[in-house]
Amino acid sequence: MTTPLPRILIEPIVRAALLEDLGRAGDITADAVIPAATRARVAFVARDPGIVAGLDCAALAFTLLDPSLTLDILLPDGSALHPGDIIATIEGDARAILSAERVALNFLGPLSGIATATSGIAHSIAHTRARITCTRKTTPTLRALQKYAVRCGGGANHRFGLDDAILIKDNHIAIAGGVATAIARARAAAGHLVKIECEIDTLDQLTEALRAGADALLLDNFDLPTLRHAVALIDRAAIIEASGRITPQTAPAIAECGVDLISAGWLTHSTRVLDIGLDFLP
Structure with a gap:
């Protein structure tokens, strides 16, 4: 419970x-x-x-x-x-x-x-290692309650705010000048308990992020063949999160690619x- x-x-x-x-x-x-x-x-x-x-x-x-x-x-x-x-x-x-x-x-x-809704996804991927997780796409002032509801449905929580983990997304990468630069700056600034996750849109970015030593990799909107290839390249060197087009129908195939987490913003906003x-x- x-x-x-x-x-x-x-x-x-x-x-x-x-x-x-x-x-x-x-x-x-x-x-x-x-x-x-x-x-x-x-x-x-x-x-x-x-x-x-x-x-x-x-x-x-x-x-x-x-x-x-x-x-x-x-x-x-x-x-x-x-x-x-x-x-x-x-x-x-x-x-x-x-x-x-x-x-x-x-x-x-x-x-x-x-x-x-969370329970529906959780049950659909129960035969895999993956867990369903929420995001920060929550109703203002209700985040703690909505993330609690995700846990009631058998899901896990992503970060609660901007201050409890570093998540480097596409705009951070664009402004910083690249994946390696962004991760290096994050590593230099992060405390010893702060994890660093980087959003990945291409396999080239994935290779760069692995070399830079990200703790977790967010594979966004990868098709299934590319996702399977990415999981093999990572080879458990980092936590693997998949996102994009997550439904009870699509989640099992995504989970079966070997990812650790599947994130869906709609769980808390729609x-x-x-x-x-x-x-x-x-």
Whole structure:
């Protein structure tokens, strides 16, 4: 099971979402329609098959509005869902439940969608050494949550920001004047724990990067024959990452070329929201 994110990390995000929704006067609909002290019991219910992620955010949306609400999680993050499955139940003040409902679902649905998409790729390449990984193509302020959802789906995380690894891309190479120059400058500046990865577009660049001693090589949009040739040339001298046109259908053939990682930006920026509802229970 995926290790949950610390509350101190997610609370500011959930709190900001609640403040955005409550506005200047709070939930005027619930306050008008629901008598004070009315209690209710509701459940998160899966409408589609998938993988759940984001329950801590959803739970926090409720308890920030009313700490006395009780939550019972039946299917924790990372669990497989089938239509009709009850994921969790919430019981307590009806006004607080209704006021937090949309914010809770706005976290739970998209994060579960990311986990579900990641799981599809992970299962399609499970017979190989490769792992599916995300990128920095995330929604601003939500990166930690979206990368957590990737882990819930059985994927791995790429770097979290510009400060935790060096990734030399095509524009860096163009401005620096070449692959060898860029890697040499990176090596001179990097701390002893900082890895250096270089994006490669051609086999000539690959040869240059290997001689320069890059720790990892990102083979971008290589066709399968060229990718297989590149993997043989590298011969485990560096970590091999492949990217470009990654889908559950194309990923197996790419993974079978012998790469270590397959990266897909769409996992965190273009996945379908998993349909999860909040239903009232008797």
